[in-house]
Amino acid sequence: MMYLPLLFVLFWIVFSLAVATIARAKNRSGFIWFFISFLCSPLIAIICVNCLPTIKKDGATQTSHSSIPQVMTALLRDCPECAEVIKSAAKKCKHCGSKVTALEAVS
Incomplete structure (x- = not known):
């Protein structure tokens, strides 16, 4: 029972890392998205990062x-x-x- 808060924090960090991985796949900053998801909520951050378009690497603007x-x-x-x-x-x-x-x- 006393490990429940530690388990919650561990899952929070793991899901924040998942958000960072999804952000990197979309050519966005995984570091920034990790902290966004860590501070607000990994579920909200996953929804937000999946709604964003992928940035093209060629940089042709x-x-x-x-x-x-x-x-x-x-x-x-x-x-x-x-x-x-x-x-x-x-x-x-x-x-x-x-x-x-x-x-x-x-x-």
């Missing part, structure tokens, strides 16, 4: 043509100066302000 729907790619192109995505008919880049040659839209 810049918009590229691959993330734009295929219908829109004919209307867009990259600026030759700053490589940001601009409209094909643009005469001036909205990002860097450089003048660009307007392209005709392909139908």
Whole structure:
């Protein structure tokens, strides 16, 4: 009977480690999620970490043509100066302000 509180703390730590493992699988900080689950509740933390999307490791945050729907790619192109995505008919880049040659839209 006197080992019950110790057993409770042991299970709390084990489930907090499980939350950290799930967080690492989603490319999030396991260390931070361990302490979040340890302080609030492992059950709540498991639910929260499972609701979060997985972070991609490549770190590509810049918009590229691959993330734009295929219908829109004919209307867009990259600026030759700053490589940001601009409209094909643009005469001036909205990002860097450089003048660009307007392209005709392909139908």
